[in-house]
Amino acid sequence: METEASLEEVQLPSETQTGFLKSYNVRGNIVRVGDTVVMRHEDADDTYVALVRGFQADPNEAVKVETRRYYRPEDTVAGRKPFHGSRELFLTDHYDNQNASTILEKCVVNTFTNYTLLKDVRPIDYFSRFEYQTETGWFSPDAVEVVCKCEMPVNPDVFMLKCEACRELYHPVCLNMTTDQAKQLVLDNYTCDDCRSLDGKRSHDEGSASTDLSMVE
Numbered sequence: 435m436e437t438e439a440s441l442e443e444v445q446l447p448s449e450t451q452t453g454f455l456k457s458y459n460v461r462g463n464i465v466r467v468g469d470t471v472v473m474r475h476e477d478a479d480d481t482y483v484a485l486v487r488g489f490q491a492d493p494n495e496a497v498k499v500e501t502r503r504y505y506r507p508e509d510t511v512a513g514r515k516p517f518h519g520s521r522e523l524f525l526t527d528h529y530d531n532q533n534a535s536t537i538l539e540k541c542v543v544n545t546f547t548n549y550t551l552l553k554d555v556r557p558i559d560y561f562s563r564f565e566y567q568t569e570t571g572w573f574s575p576d577a578v579e580v581v582c583k584c585e586m587p588v589n590p591d592v593f594m595l596k597c598e599a600c601r602e603l604y605h606p607v608c609l610n611m612t613t614d615q616a617k618q619l620v621l622d623n624y625t626c627d628d629c630r631s632l633d634g635k636r637s638h639d640e641g642s643a644s645t646d647l648s649m650v651e
Contacts, residue, residue: 458497460537472538472558473501477519478558482506483523483560489534497534502526504543504562512572517582517587521549521559524566524573550590560589583608599629 457466462618465471469486484501491578504523506522507514539560549561565574578587581594581603588594594603595616606616616624 453491455491455497458489458534458537460539463540465537465540470504470541470543470560471501472541473532473536474538476533476536479500481538484530485525485543487529498531499534499537501530501532503528503530504560505566505568510566512573517589519549519590519592521555521560521561522566523560523562525562526566526568528568545592550588552570593617595624597629598623598625599625602626 457464459465459549460471465486467486467488471484471486472481483504483505485557486499487493487502490500491643499558503526505526506521507518507524510524525543541560542556544552544559544561544649546561546563549555549559552559563578566572567574580587582605584605586605588603591607593613593616594605595609604616606613609616611619613614
């Protein structure tokens with residue numbers, strides 16, 4: 435897939451006509467330092483997402499783009515886990531320089547929270563909640579909030595049922611029900627077993643207290 439791209443020259447040294455650029459034009463869209471982009475490998479057809487750190491031009495060579503790569507879960511030593519979203523990426527310490535013509539399009543890497551608030555997820559939308567060290571295989575942060583009985587992080591692609599009392603989230607499968615059954619319970623103001631047990635105990639205790647108080651003269 436060929437990309438029609440041209441450079442936007444900004445304050446290039448006149449003596450050498452070489453220098454750093456602050457932006458690059460890809461099919462009429464200006465890509466700037468700090469943007470995230472979808473790129474193709476120079477020697478392969480597959481794509482990856484990267485953070486643009488800079489451009490450098492040389493009249494005798496192709497414009498180069500310096501990037502910091504995002505990895506997909508399957509690109510890491512740990513591999514893809516059930517809680518990883520289909521659009522999840524990890525910011526890495528993998529820095530690279532490529533021909534700027536390998537940039538295909540701009541994209542958006544959201545925070546996890548912002549991604550979950552999107553009403554419509556576009557093909558250019560991704561999210562990231564971890565950073566990944568390629569040499570050690572470590573993730574940062576090394577701990578994340580877990581939910582449900584299974585104590586797993588949230589996968590934003592998977593529907594979860596929220597208890598209206600404690601606000602805990604549950605996977606339908608962990609409650610031995612289908613997703614459709616769980617969605618129906620949303621309309622009924624679902625309360626989890628633990629909260630129902632607490633309510634029952636509270637009602638029992640309150641009843642006992644009333645009985646005891648009624649015996650006091």
